[in-house]
Amino acid sequence: MPGFAxxxxxxxxxxxxxxxxxxxxxxxxxxxxxxxxxxxxAELLEFARPGHSYSRYSNPTHAALEDTLAELEGAEAAHxxxxxxxxxxxxxxxxLRSGDELLIPGAVYGGMVGLxxxxxxxxxxxxxxxxxxxxxxxxxxxxxxxxxxxAETISNPTTAMVDIAALATLTHAxxxxxxxxxxxxxxxxxxxxxxxxxxxxxxxxxxIGGHSDLTGGAIVGSADRVSAARExxxxxxxxxxxxxxxxxxxxxxxxxxxxxxxxxxALAVAEHLEGAPGVERIRYPGLASHPQHALAAxxxxxxxxxxxLALEVAGGRAAGEHFLDLLSVAVHATSLxxxxxxxxxxxxxxxxxxxxxxxxxxxxxxxxxRVSIGLEDPDDLIADLAAAAAGAAS
Ligand SMILES: Cc1ncc(COP(=O)(O)O)c(C=O)c1O
Numbered sequence: 001m002p003g004f005a006x007x008x009x010x011x012x013x014x015x016x017x018x019x020x021x022x023x024x025x026x027x028x029x030x031x032x033x034x035x036x037x038x039x040x041x042a043e044l045l046e047f048a049r050p051g052h053s054y055s056r057y058s059n060p061t062h063a064a065l066e067d068t069l070a071e072l073e074g075a076e077a078a079h080x081x082x083x084x085x086x087x088x089x090x091x092x093x094x095x096l097r098s099g100d101e102l103l104i105p106g107a108v109y110g111g112m113v114g115l116x117x118x119x120x121x122x123x124x125x126x127x128x129x130x131x132x133x134x135x136x137x138x139x140x141x142x143x144x145x146x147x148x149x150x151a152e153t154i155s156n157p158t159t160a161m162v163d164i165a166a167l168a169t170l171t172h173a174x175x176x177x178x179x180x181x182x183x184x185x186x187x188x189x190x191x192x193x194x195x196x197x198x199x200x201x202x203x204x205x206x207x208i209g210g211h212s213d214l215t216g217g218a219i220v221g222s223a224d225r226v227s228a229a230r231e232x233x234x235x236x237x238x239x240x241x242x243x244x245x246x247x248x249x250x251x252x253x254x255x256x257x258x259x260x261x262x263x264x265x266a267l268a269v270a271e272h273l274e275g276a277p278g279v280e281r282i283r284y285p286g287l288a289s290h291p292q293h294a295l296a297a298x299x300x301x302x303x304x305x306x307x308x309l310a311l312e313v314a315g316g317r318a319a320g321e322h323f324l325d326l327l328s329v330a331v332h333a334t335s336l337x338x339x340x341x342x343x344x345x346x347x348x349x350x351x352x353x354x355x356x357x358x359x360x361x362x363x364x365x366x367x368x369x370r371v372s373i374g375l376e377d378p379d380d381l382i383a384d385l386a387a388a389a390a391g392a393a394s
Pocket of ligand 1: 083084085086109111152156181183184202203204205215216217335
């Protein structure tokens, strides 16, 4: 009979047969899989047969999330990653080579600028910023070196919206693919692929997870494009973790309900705070005063504009920072898309590298606070945010 250690290891590795399917996708917390032959392993590593070999390549819990995201975005395929940044990196590096240029929005998630400065610059890929809401400016900015155009459905943090269908028509006429970061809208409010985009990325850390308890990302699109991006992700080790994938799956079950509530809460807050004491300006695509309000009505499900708003506190940078000290319901924290209302001050956090002139160039102001409206009772949020704005400005 084998010794104790051998028996313990063999017995503890036996996966129970489950005649009744579990209602939730199990967490396949395993880094590797028992394969039948050398040929089988070789084919699995090349994705030339269905199945899994090693969790940096694929894993059943990841696959369940990938299938779900592909279905919800109306795509052929998806690949999930360790973070939204790993997804963005995978997409950019799968399309661009040294000498190419990436066109990004002037108002864009700060991590994109960090990626450009640290990784893309070393790879010989240059980055050019343009106002993506101005299609003439985009057309003028495209050069012979432009290999990819990047957009955010709703921009972080200004909430500017791009006309994805028009942008796709423009870039495709020049033979350039369009990738869209759909994190702020989520697949419930917008499906950029249906509007003509070639690839979609998500930070699943945000609305898809929905509870500030996971870090993850996803690449969604045609099988060919996703497989090219997957190759980059696998080779830099940007794979998702099975537990995080499980949490994202759980989050997706309530995404529609949560986005409805985020949207109605944010609209109530935005309507109340517009013109309120201490509030210089509020930008929310659901407000008639938003420059892309008509586009939001067309591009987002039933005109629901999600939970993100940009609140400009009167009094500039100091007032924007002080606003955060006065909150009692909302939380001063980075990130977004969660049950809790989260507030941050881009000028001193995500965009801290920019001086006031550069902030203005990116459509930001020093007093702007980014608010991710949560799922709390709207009256409590209105009272909290209104008091903080009035207090910070006085
Ligand atoms: C619009 C957007 N895209 C991508 C990311 C990056 O996601 P992660 O932090 O999961 O890498 C973020 C993070 O805040 C974001 O707001």
